[in-house]
Amino acid sequence: MAINAVQTHEEPRVVLSARGLTKVFGAFAAVKDVDLDVHHARVHALIGPNGAGKTTVFNLLTKFLQPSAGTINLLGTDITNTAPDKVARMGLVRSFQISAVFPHLTVLDNVRVALQRPNNLATQFWLPMSSLDRLNQRAEELLAAVGLADARNTVAADLSYGRKRVLEIATTLALDPKVLLLDEPMAGMGQEDIGTVSSIIRNVAKERAVLMVEHNLSVVADICHHVTVLQRGEILAEGDYATVSQDPRVRTAYMGTEEA
Template sequence: MTFAVPESRKEPRTVLSARGLSMSFGAFSAVRNVDLDVHHARVHALIGPNGAGKTTVFNLLTKFLTPTGGTITFMGTDITRLPPDRVARMGLVRSFQISAVFPHLTVLDNVRVALQRPNGLATQFWRPLSALDSLNERADRLIAAVGLSEARNAMAADLSYGRKRVLEIATTLALDPKVLLLDEPMAGMGGEDVAVVAGIIRNVARDRAVLMVEHNLKVVADICDHVTVLQRGEILAEGDYRTVSEDPRVRAAYMGTEEA
């Protein structure tokens, strides 16, 4: 007789990995020999002092930069030399530190715009505007998933900063990512907004991988399954939050004044 292995005991499935990832700008090595595994249905944090190379690693993984060494694999495919639009269509989708919504469109229309490409409407300019009505049901589900239903018809410009970031997550989810990369999603938020967005990220990770750069260590401790600590472009430590927070090298890296 055989028994099914409970999901909680199964080895997590790797969806995005890097091996020997390196990036040099002339004589300066911004990233050196980084190995990284991002798993399905997990929240993975990339942390480190300012200047540690976190944003460069993000730019490499999302193909805004081409590495000078190493390989990147996504869903079993080598994407090291692929352009960013190609990997985005494959399901590797990134949000940015600065909110990127259309301020003079409603919440609903922002999400409908994001839904056009995956639904084959992005280049069909001859279609009447009413064709977008077919996206309303899916758009409303995404809006509800991030807690913005009551603001469905509000202009994005009238939302608070934190709610704009929530709307951006909804538009990113419209692309149905397999891996969602978030660049400092809590930056500039008050405590109430931070709690809301943290909960949304945890829910989002139920059926996709999330890799995030984040400076708010309380958020990292609360929602992240795995943490990779960078220092001077190299991996300093990794593991769950308790493991890395007790590492004396990590403690030393966060002491004193960080460089801007």
Template sequence: MTNAVQHQQPESQAVLSARGLRRDFGAFTAVRDVDIDVRHAEVHALIGPNGAGKTTVFNLLTKFLQPTAGSIMLMGQDITRTPPDKVARMGLVRSFQISAVFPHLSVLDNVRVALQRNNHLSYQFWQPLSALNRLNEQAEALLASVGLTRERNALAADLSYGRKRVLEIATTLALDPKVLLLDEPMAGMGQEDIGTIANLIREVAKTRAVLMVEHNLSVVADLCQHVTVLQRGEILAEGDYDTVSRDPRVRTAYMGTEEA
């Protein structure tokens, strides 16, 4: 990406890892003994049927939930008990399933507001947005890199659903994440928007690790180098898409009614 720092990590290196991850809710164990390695310059998919524990794993990795047991490492540092705001500042950034942008700000202003943190600016909302003019060059470059230049002056509320998701990813990239977690980025999209977002994710993953929860198996097959399949909170299978899609346990649990 145009505005991104080139993080020089060996492509085989896991930048986000979990070992023995477990989460109990009372007597119910939602996640049990999950090991995962998310590697630099790869797209890693977390898939499974409804109730498999995918969202819980996401919440544990991003520290919205504390694990009952297990450990989490980010860039070689133990973040198991680190609060979520500090984890985000360390470079682990999550984009949510529901678009989260400021609807009554322009596309450009959404990106400028997002850029302020990495530029060590303390922006107060009672100040005029012109206070962020120093970020215009970075913001314009980022918009160009995700294909939003034509919509720069449009209100975020007026964008189509797919373009809002592109803007959300742009504001996430403004934080210059080392690991980007995407929660169902293709949810509710038409085929044209799916292609746009897939190409954007592929480009993003050239300089950072991407972990995504995704139900669209065609997208997973096309985009992801590694797939982890969850069932009832445990890892059922993992490997590349061809490997897991041929696993009879996966077909029985998840892909029986899907095109593999």
């Protein structure tokens, strides 16, 4: 198990936090008393075996699920009982495991669609198509930032799987998130795409917090500043990758018992 943990110095501010986060479905507690702090300009990984509760935590933080107990705070505001659309407008934006791009639109138009809401164009359907031209510069900037400038006129359906996921990151960045949640961004990717997306996430985190669920431990070791390990809905360990990867409980529960 290779260890290449990201080193940190001064601790940045907390932008998203949870205290006592709990979700019960009938008699089953999917998440139990989870405390979480996500910091600005840092990549925070949420890892654990299948069924550990990672996606449930994501759904609770983004308000797709309402917690049975506990509190959630975003940028100094309690959002425990806030609707998911309002939470997104406050700056908490997530991606999903399944690519969510519009396959029959060009790459540029996918980003222009995403830019409509923050530019107050999403509901002004009576305006001519030319009204979207003012979004072109920002759309081009986002495509350049994720390495898709050369594919601006390509129909999204014709992109490779990895580049579709990169386009999805561009569309989430169009919403100008303060906290970006990525659900298994490397799933199904080849090694070349993994390297590209890792670099993009590292750059994205220079200006915002990133919380990601990820099973690729090499990626976690390479780009994540902090790691929280879940098991059966509870926090098993947390710290930098070098620390958690050597924890005997983590090695037994998730990473195996082989020598690093």
